[in-house]
Amino acid sequence: MRNKLIWFGLLLSGALAAQPKAELSILLGGATYLGDLEVADRLPDLGLAKFSPGIQVGLPLGYTWQVRAGIQYASYAGSDANSTSAAFLARNFSFTGQLFEGQVNLRWEPFARRRFPVTGGYKNIISPYLFLGTGLTFHNHTTHYGNPGVDGFPDRIRRDMRAKASPALVLPFGGGIRVDLSKHVSLGLEVGARKLFTDHLDGVSFAGNASKDDWYLVGGLTLSYRWSKPDYDRDGFLDDVDRCPQQAGVDYTGGCPDADGDRIPDQEDQCPYQPGKPAALGCPDSDFDGVPDFRDDCPEIPGQASGRGCPDADGDGLVDDADLCPYCAGGSQLSGCPDADGDGVEDARDRCPNLPGLLEGEGCPYLDGDRDGVPDDTDECPTLAGPATLNGCPDTDGDGLPDSIDKCPELAGTLAAAGCPEVTEEVKGTLAFVAKAVQFETGSNRLKATSLVKLDTLVVILVDYPYLNLTIAGHTDSRGNDAANLRLSQARAKACYDYLLKQGVPAERMTHTGFGETRPPASNATEAGRRQNRRVAFELLVRQ
Structure with missing residues (x-):
């Protein structure tokens, strides 16, 4: 048994050495037995609990899951003399035993992610967990079989004496809670049950209740130490996620320094010792226009970068004070007013804003008395504004017939009905x-x-x-x-x-x-x- 435990311990230490991040836990507590002796009510007698130390190493699988392997020692005892049953007192069995347990289990700690806030660093938490696993027990016992002369017992006792039940498969499960004392150390309480796949933990099976396997419980305080990745500048950000691993920083910059506290890292801040705004590259911006005060010609009036911080509502490069059309983008030739067709007549006075024209034609390349866009020399209604499709004649109801021949000029109709709506x-x-x-x-x-x-x-x-x-x-x-x-x-x-x-x-x-x-x-x-x-x-x- 000793050689097997040594080999198991070597495997644990090798696993710990191979991982850049792991956890070592020591459990100091007690164990109690649940089996064929003094169990009329199937509840363990916690007053008979014996000292039970253990050690485990855990390897993380993400934030909330961990694979743990460990060994546990437990001593245990039981006696019919502690029972209140007359039959058990008459049987007068007793035993003492000890075991070594090796197990692998999967621990689920649902709130473990809270140790690592999204802003970086580390946070101490109180965290519950559950575990379930499998393993082997190596146990021995010394059993006193009381009065072997009771009818029916001698043959059963002899069968129990001949039985070899170690090692045995065990199913450990339970839960606990732990409190972080620091980034590396936590203190906890763990309680677990062990379901054995044997009924010979106490040396009594055929002479007792052979239909039910034995159990034992283990619980106590845990002390854990976590190995973490390095944090060179000791700012709470591990080096592999620290944006400035050589300079201590703050959480909202991802580990980089921010001397003026304006939430902009110093390496991106053009004014690292003067609180400023992100839009102004970390420099003061009194009018909040995104232009730092030291570049702003109008530091008290919000403006645009193109106007060196002075307002330019239409964004044409002329500040509003010098722009005759401050809300319509234009060129400097017309003092900031637009001229879409480039004929030198600003759009506000240009009757043909998309067609280069003459100054005397108010921006149009022809004379147009009714200003309908149809030159007078081709306009059939030169004094009445109308669309070009009707040669400049009006069509009040928009049905495609000029008012002059439309029998219903204010009611849209069809050509067949002389401009009136057709009868249904x-x-x-x-x-x-x-x-x-x-x-x-x-x-x-x-x-x-x-x-x-x-x-x-x-x-x-x-x-x-x-x-x-x-x-x-x-x-x-x-x-x-x-x-x-x-x-x-x-x-x-x-x-x-x-x-x-x-x-x-x-x-x-x-x-x-x-x-x-x-x-x-x-x-x-x-x-x-x-x-x-x-x-x-x-x-x-x-x-x-």
Whole structure:
């Protein structure tokens, strides 16, 4: 056993030497046993705990995880004499033992990252942790088997005496908490349970409860020492993350000095002993314009670097005091006013700001009386401003027709409707329906009562379309005298006209006429055709 422990210790020391950053921990505490003796309630007797020292070395896996390997010594004992059970007292078993444990475990310390703030340096913390691992125990025991004459025990005792259970696999787990005393040293408390995969830790198995393996608990104080990477200037920043490893600095500069405390490292500060602003390269800037006071011609008025700290609102290189157009970038030739076409006429007075022109033409290369951009010699409306696409004539409603020929100059329309909006298909359908629905008493011009409602829809349409007029045309079939048919068709058209006039439609918005039998849409040879030919047609036309 001793050779095995020495070999295990050599492996630990080799691992420690091979790592640039590691931790060594010593545990001083106690161990207690949980097994076949005095365990009626399955709770360990902490009063029987024995001294148990241990040592571990840990290697970090990032900030919060660590692989630990270690050895632990423990002595332990148990006796039926300490039990309150009459059966255990009668059995009168007792034992003493000791063990050496070698284990590897994985420790999780969730708050360990707080030791290393994002601004650099190191911070002492109080940190809990959990661990879980695996290992081997090498143990021996001296067991007194009490009264072997009790029925059934001698054979079981002999089997226990012959059993060889060391070494045994062990499963360590538990947790702890530790308090950092310094960058390298921490003090803690750790408690762990050991699940053994054997029932012979106490030498009693077959003579006890062979169905359950033995356990033991280990706990105590820990003292840990961490090896860290070097910090040459002792400013709390390790050299491999210190921006100035040879000069002590502060956290907000990443380890570089800042003599004036303006949060700008001295090596980047043009005024390292005068607090300043980052925009002014660390120098004083009274007006906060980013131009250091020693370069600022207007140190009390915010300005631009191009004007040596004086205001230049349009950024054209002329300070506002010398700029006639301080809010429009221009050239020095026109005292800072813009001239987009470069014709010597500033844009504010140039009627053709993007076209080089003449001074007498107000910046345009031609005369343009109505100032619409169309030269007078080609402008069809030289006194009325209009777009070039309409040869300089106005188009108030923007429908592409000049106002001079637009029947609805203030209402956008189509060319087909002479500049007025076209009648919708719904309205056209209504006209066709009314033409079919209007009926008269047989052989007369008297409107049937049902036709009046249909004619009322025409009143609504004429209100909705004030730029349209209505034509009313009467028609008959071919039966009867031609002259009589013509008079009847005129009379029926006049009847519709008179009704709409009474409903408030102005007379100037309507015309009526009759065509007799001269315009049949269908054959007069059939009754269906003659019925279709007897009609009053309605048509909407743009007002002239």
